Amino acid sequence: MITLYQRQDCPFCWRVRLILSALDLEYRSVDIALGEKHPDILAISPQGRSSVPVLIDPQAELVIWESSVIISYLMEQYAGDAECSEDNAADNARIAMINSYADSALGSAIKDTIFEKRAKTVSEWDRDLLEQSDQRWRSCCCELNRWFEQGLCSAKPIQLAVLGTRLALAQAYGLQIPRQQIALRCWFEAFVRSALYRQTLPRSIYWQGECCDYAGGEISQKFKSVSS
Numbered sequence: 593m594i595t596l597y598q599r600q601d602c603p604f605c606w607r608v609r610l611i612l613s614a615l616d617l618e619y620r621s622v623d624i625a626l627g628e629k630h631p632d633i634l635a636i637s638p639q640g641r642s643s644v645p646v647l648i649d650p651q652a653e654l655v656i657w658e659s660s661v662i663i664s665y666l667m668e669q670y671a672g673d674a675e676c677s678e679d680n681a682a683d684n685a686r687i688a689m690i691n692s693y694a695d696s697a698l699g700s701a702i703k704d705t706i707f708e709k710r711a712k713t714v715s716e717w718d719r720d721l722l723e724q725s726d727q728r729w730r731s732c733c734c735e736l737n738r739w740f741e742q743g744l745c746s747a748k749p750i751q752l753a754v755l756g757t758r759l760a761l762a763q764a765y766g767l768q769i770p771r772q773q774i775a776l777r778c779w780f781e782a783f784v785r786s787a788l789y790r791q792t793l794p795r796s797i798y799w800q801g802e803c804c805d806y807a808g809g810e811i812s813q814k815f816k817s818v819s820s
């Protein structure tokens with residue numbers, strides 16, 4: 593059986609879970625904690641590398657690290673007829689660009705918010721940093737909305753797994769898509785309603801220095817009163 597070494601709240605791991613689920617592949621999950629250097633991961637990764645996700649496929653006697661490589665491999669090895677691709681080369685290019693943007697500009701915009709809120713208590717949050725992160729998030733949403741207005745509103749969750757899971761993590765840390773970005777909101781609402789999202793939601797996320805239950809896509813009640 594496939595083994596996935598992962599951290600539940602890691603954006604790179606979530607997209608791999610989503611693809612495994614979309615392909616209906618059974619797998620065993622080994623969950624690590626934030627900051628943990630798991631001895632198995634150190635043993636099977638190149639020297640100096642300790643990051644997740646790492647996937648082992650015994651059927652091909654293969655260990656793969658790097659989420660984009662894992663996803664390409666899974667699609668090539670296990671997807672049926674073009675599970676993920678549109679027939680339209682232009683739409684495939686748009687999808688690839690949006691996913692790339694989600695990992696570059698969007699990922700960098702939300703990182704400060706996530707790192708700040710997951711590690712520190714409310715009184716320790718750097719409000720200026722959060723404000724800057726929020727501004728950058730809003731301008732990324734504006735950019736993404738323009739692309740969705742030009743089409744792609746019906747793109748499947750599996751096609752935009754990178755974007756969908758990044759937006760979902762941003763939302764978990766209080767960054768909401770602005771109301772006026774209607775095309776982006778519509779796509780994201782459909783993503784959140786999808787079975788794939790529900791099946792692959794992180795079971796836990798870090799919040800104010802603690803690992804919290806994230807069942808149902810909500811930070812557990814204990815922390816909710818201070819989640820802003």
Ligand SMILES: N[C@@H](CCC(=O)N[C@@H](CS)C(=O)NCC(=O)O)C(=O)O
Nearest residue numbers: 602603604642643644645658659660
């Ligand atoms: N480019 C890598 C990034 C993976 C990554 O940065 N993983 C983070 C968790 S989100 C990690 O494991 N960091 C801890 C470490 O590198 O030891 C991929 O796409 O798989």
